[in-house]
Amino acid sequence: MAVQKATKKKGVSASAPPPYTSKIIKASALLDDTKTLLSHWDVTATVPENLDRIRRENVFAKASRSRVEDILAVFRQRYLVEADVVKALVVLVKNRFPAASLDRVLYFHAARADALLHDAVTEILMPRQAQGITDIEPVAVQRVLAKWVEKGLTTTAWSENTTVRVAQGLLSTLRDFGVLQGAVNKRIAPAYMPVTAFAYIAFYLKQ
DNA sequence: GGAGGTCAGATTTTGGTCCG
DNA sequence: CGGACCAAAATCTGACCTCC
Numbered sequence: 344m345a346v347q348k349a350t351k352k353k354g355v356s357a358s359a360p361p362p363y364t365s366k367i368i369k370a371s372a373l374l375d376d377t378k379t380l381l382s383h384w385d386v387t388a389t390v391p392e393n394l395d396r397i398r399r400e401n402v403f404a405k406a407s408r409s410r411v412e413d414i415l416a417v418f419r420q421r422y423l424v425e426a427d428v429v430k431a432l433v434v435l436v437k438n439r440f441p442a443a444s445l446d447r448v449l450y451f452h453a454a455r456a457d458a459l460l461h462d463a464v465t466e467i468l469m470p471r472q473a474q475g476i477t478d479i480e481p482v483a484v485q486r487v488l489a490k491w492v493e494k495g496l497t498t499t500a501w502s503e504n505t506t507v508r509v510a511q512g513l514l515s516t517l518r519d520f521g522v523l524q525g526a527v528n529k530r531i532a533p534a535y536m537p538v539t540a541f542a543y544i545a546f547y548l549k550q
Numbered sequence: 551g552g553a554g555g556t557c558a559g560a561t562t563t564t565g566g567t568c569c570g
Numbered sequence: 571c572g573g574a575c576c577a578a579a580a581t582c583t584g585a586c587c588t589c590c
Contacts, residue, residue: 365554371583410585416552481581505554511582554589561582568575 363459363497365505367512370417371519376403377449380418381429381436390423421449421456427550428452431543440539443521447540450520451547463487463513464522479523484510 383402384393394415397403403411423429432452435445454461467487471479488506491497501509517523 364552366552368554369584369586409587412551413585499553502554504556508555508583515583552590554587556587557585559582559584561580563578563580565578566576568573570571570573 363462363491364457365497365501365509366417366420367457367459367516368505368508369413371512371516373414373417374446374449374519376414377418377422378436378445379403381433384429384433386430386433390419390426390429394419421453424456428547431547435543441537444537444540444543446521447536448543450522451540451544453516453520459509460513460516464517468517468522479514481507481510481514484513488513 379402380397383397383400385396388396397415398408398411401411403414422432432448435448440448454464463484467484468479471477485506488501488510489503492501492506514523
């Protein structure tokens with residue numbers, strides 16, 4: 344299972360476009376919460392059972408239900424689609440997999456799950472880096488996003504406000520994942536791929 | 551339940567001012 | 571003049587709400 348995903352590469356055909364959503368606004372990298380989730384995960388129970396329990400026990404210690412739901416929805420999409428992925432991640436967390444490597448692995452899964460995140464990296468960041476430009480300006484990202492909105496690649500037509508917000512969310516997410524550096528003015532971070540993380544991803548893709 | 555929108559506290563940046 | 575320090579302004583970001 345889950346091998347069929349590997350087939351689609353770049354096809355932005357009109358038939359099955361991966362629609363961009365604004366989800367990134369509410370869920371940046373969420374690294375801390377992700378680790379909380381994984382360390383509380385019971386691999387012997389099903390996904391719904393785990394989610395129920397996590398909701399009940401309020402493991403995230405969030406003040407509101409709606410926020411918890413926001414987060415869980417993102418986790419579902421990023422890490423809980425494939426049972427094997429969850430199990431693997433839980434093992435990594437529980438065995439103190441080096442944090443830097445774990446972040447890479449989470450980034451990998453997040454980018455796979457969110458087309459917007461993925462494309463932002465491949466179509467905005469990579470061309471720039473190729474040109475030797477390491478400074479990333481939020482406005483530049485906004486412009487690209489605006490173009491995507493025009494082309495109808497998003498779920499709905501985003502307002503300018505949302506576009507701006509998504510750009511911010513995108514950048515801060517990538518920053519949290521270690522792809523970029525800096526708080527307001529982002530720079531592309533030196534590529535850093537720990538062997539352990541590389542091994543995990545290679546193994547995953549091979550399967 | 552998902553998507554877009556708004557709000558407010560926290561964090562950064564910036565612009566002066568003062569001291570050595 | 572250069573650096574340290576401080577306060578105001580700008581921006582970011584997590585949280586929450588409303589609508590469909």
